[in-house]
Amino acid sequence: MFSGAQISLYPMADDFVDVIMSALGALDPYRDQLRIETDDVSTLLVGPPEVLFRAMRDLFSAAARTGTHCVFSATISRGCPGESDDAICTSSHFDGPLAPLAERQESALAAVRKAPDMDVFAVGQLSLYVLGQGNHMDEIYGCIDFLKQSGTFDKSKHFATKLKGDTGALFATLEQAFCHFGPPEGHVTIDLTVSANSPSAR
Template identity: 30%
Template sequence: MECGTSKIVGCRFSLHPMTGDFISVIKGALEATDLTGVWKHTDDVSTVIRGQEQHVFNVIKAITLHAAKTGEHVAMNATFSAGCPGDTAGDSYMEADSNIHNHDETKQYVSSQFALYPMNHPDYMNVIYREVDRAKERGVFNDSMHYASGIHGDIHEVFDFYEETFGAARSEEHRHLVMTVSMSINSPSHKGNHHA
């Protein structure tokens, strides 16, 4: 079965801790995260997570939060994808139950940028504008910029927005969606921001 006819969501991401001890930050974040319900593979560039949408977003948030809790300046880059016609159902863990497994509610300010790519959608700009309006309604919109929109706030509110918008920007007719997210946490340039 192809991904285009299923509910599989995937995310390929990279963590970049700004410290000489980056290996322990990355490995520690992965080890501290409950990966129940997702398939994971790590190579020398990035890690890919596949599974049900709620599990994928929960795991990416948990890994990012664990890395942030070290206090180090961390950057995270992620590409979420769903409905890719060339994808396959293998390694997807779609039989997992729907209960999420990571529940750390630690507050953490994040600054991020995202871009939506509704593939083959003839009205794609209106989809993007609608989701930017959603960010404004949720109180996480930061700034308009070339090729992306700024999103910031507490990590839980930011990830809630990303998960909601990723689901809302897809439809039965236009299932293939890509979303890129770049996130900066514990940056010295965040000092003036409110840490909820």
């Protein structure tokens, strides 16, 4: 199984380079568990979801703690048939057969309840895509039901679901959505945008 994310961080400030470079230090604890490649468009993170989402959480939280309006954009994918399996991505999330939907929802909710408090408030929106499956809408609706119970749900939007809350719970919700909906061996993607310190909220 291959899993990873193409991410971009956008601080809305004149000193955006300093904000980005400082925030990148938050990835240091994860560098031996991820493959990281950066170019002038985005940064690729490859690794197991339980590391991937924590690394994204910590990177965004570090930038947001500066008080700068920051936007984080990510395309997250697992099981893409065009990517070769990578041992660095091995994860217990995908062991065994697909459990019943209700059981997966309860497991996901339990994981979100255990999320750490990062003391950073953010809003975000995601779109989940379960690809190549005849029952993909059952999985998407099941995920939406989970999101509505997660404690981070804000509202439904055209083509997306809006979340809000502490980045600990928010990124835990995203990890569970990514891992618990769609078959373990299936191709699942998330289109994600997260924002903190936006002047619009004022």
